[in-house]
Amino acid sequence: MNLKKVDFYLDWPGSKNIIHLRRFITENLMKKGEVIRWSIEDIKDSVESLNIKKIRIKAVLANPVNSKI
Numbered sequence: 466m467n468l469k470k471v472d473f474y475l476d477w478p479g480s481k482n483i484i485h486l487r488r489f490i491t492e493n494l495m496k497k498g499e500v501i502r503w504s505i506e507d508i509k510d511s512v513e514s515l516n517i518k519k520i521r522i523k524a525v526l527a528n529p530v531n532s533k534i
Contacts (some may be wrong), residue, residue, distance in 0.1 A: 490516070491503070
């Protein structure tokens with residue numbers, strides 16, 4: 466089993482309700498590998514759009530799909 470630490474920003478559209486944020490994050494992480502653990506490190510307003518937040522995610526994934534995460 467390979468484990469990999471990842472640290473990246475995820476665009477969170479304002480149309481997504483806060484109640485669905487956990488699902489939104491985990492669905493995006495599962496595309497990259499099996500999720501061991503994750504956390505939100507930071508949330509910023511997007512420079513490109515007023516309706517998008519940039520969420521900084523740190524996670525540990527097992528068997529990552531590709532190494533360019």
